[in-house]
Amino acid sequence: VAVFSAEDYAMMARALQVAERGRGIASPNPHVGCVIVKGGRILGEGHTRLGGRPHAEAEALAACTGSPEGATVYSTLEPCALHAGSRGPACSDLLVAAKVGRVVSALHDPFHGVNGAGHERLRAAGIELDIGLMEAQAREQLKAFLHRVERGRPWVTLKVAASLDGKTALANGVSQWITGAAARRDVHRMRAAACAVLTGIGTALVDDPALTVRDLPPGMTVERQPLRILLDSRLEARDGMKLLMGGNTLIVTSSADEARKQVLRDQGVAVMQAPVEAIKGKVDLAAMLQQLGRYQERGLNHLLVEAGARLNASLLQAGVVDEIVFYAAPSLLGDGARGLFALPELARLEDRIALDIGDVRQVGADLRITAQLQKP
Numbered sequence: 001v002a003v004f005s006a007e008d009y010a011m012m013a014r015a016l017q018v019a020e021r022g023r024g025i026a027s028p029n030p031h032v033g034c035v036i037v038k039g040g041r042i043l044g045e046g047h048t049r050l051g052g053r054p055h056a057e058a059e060a061l062a063a064c065t066g067s068p069e070g071a072t073v074y075s076t077l078e079p080c081a082l083h084a085g086s087r088g089p090a091c092s093d094l095l096v097a098a099k100v101g102r103v104v105s106a107l108h109d110p111f112h113g114v115n116g117a118g119h120e121r122l123r124a125a126g127i128e129l130d131i132g133l134m135e136a137q138a139r140e141q142l143k144a145f146l147h148r149v150e151r152g153r154p155w156v157t158l159k160v161a162a163s164l165d166g167k168t169a170l171a172n173g174v175s176q177w178i179t180g181a182a183a184r185r186d187v188h189r190m191r192a193a194a195c196a197v198l199t200g201i202g203t204a205l206v207d208d209p210a211l212t213v214r215d216l217p218p219g220m221t222v223e224r225q226p227l228r229i230l231l232d233s234r235l236e237a238r239d240g241m242k243l244l245m246g247g248n249t250l251i252v253t254s255s256a257d258e259a260r261k262q263v264l265r266d267q268g269v270a271v272m273q274a275p276v277e278a279i280k281g282k283v284d285l286a287a288m289l290q291q292l293g294r295y296q297e298r299g300l301n302h303l304l305v306e307a308g309a310r311l312n313a314s315l316l317q318a319g320v321v322d323e324i325v326f327y328a329a330p331s332l333l334g335d336g337a338r339g340l341f342a343l344p345e346l347a348r349l350e351d352r353i354a355l356d357i358g359d360v361r362q363v364g365a366d367l368r369i370t371a372q373l374q375k376p
Ligand SMILES: NC(=O)c1ccc[n+]([C@@H]2O[C@H](COP(=O)([O-])OP(=O)(O)OC[C@H]3O[C@@H](n4cnc5c(N)ncnc54)[C@H](OP(=O)(O)O)[C@@H]3O)[C@@H](O)[C@H]2O)c1
Pocket: 159, 160, 161, 162, 168, 169, 173, 175, 199, 200, 201, 202, 203, 204, 206, 207, 231, 233, 234, 282, 283, 284, 285, 306, 307, 308, 309, 310, 311, 312, 314, 315
């Protein structure tokens, strides 16, 4: 078992911090951070860039202000061993060629193209290798990527906003802007971090959301847009809807209306056929998520859901929600107002959906609660 020094911890903490710069933009690659250190001094650091290339190690090597020969490399994930071809050499080969002295990595990469081969290549080249420093932090940072690689479907975060009594809209449907400007900017930050944002046709027809990243918190800039996904079983989306404009939209449907699909494709909208669940005759959400886990070969790691009570409930009932982010506005909307989740009434308390609250904080005037679903 490796014993790590205080400097090791400090430098890996720095690598984790640098990695955050690649969150969202690296999609669908993991956002990795790398710091190269010699004589207690940082020679270079880097993170995974837009679209997943260059990788963090290549960036850090390129940024070195002196020779990395004999240096220690801190990486938040196993350096890759992919035969990247036109996308450049594998990071483990780059590190071997740079004659670094030691590599400290936080985490084994379960991705099939790496899966220990990166570490092995370093070891075979005689480079000192220590694995597992701050593994829990790296695992938390990369949980969506790891989830998709290990389970085949994206990590699913449900975002919901309601009054303190859990209501999203008045009984007459009036709903917009329950939460304040800071919470809304925080949602744009979450969109920027996600690979894709999903909504239901109910929300699309009522609110006509654009689901783009526009209004980030101060200091953040819009570097890319997540894929927009609309679940529209019967192809009810109307021409002129914001979601159908500007491309970068995927409609998931179970409809057989090929003519309408062609019209949508001609408008630049991608259409994906999803299987139908036998009992309810609705889109099989678990199967849909597996398809999204492989979408366009590279897959989606993190799916943010911004839907209404019905799709939220269906996802919860399908057991495919990993996390809920709940913005609670300081107001009470009263009985009769609409709820967050159209779940069936329970007869037994044991059937409740149990959550673990991981984080609670105030965002502007609102409260934000992040909770993970307890896994059976
Ligand atoms: N406060 C918030 O955080 C928030 C966020 C978004 C929206 N909203 C509000 O929510 C309201 C809309 O709610 P909503 O429940 O009508 O909209 P929704 O949940 O976004 O979409 C409803 C649609 O989802 C589909 N759906 C559910 N389960 C499905 C499954 N297994 N397979 C395929 N489709 C499935 C249903 O299709 P089928 O008809 O085929 O069953 C239904 O038409 C709006 O007023 C909006 O303002 C609030």
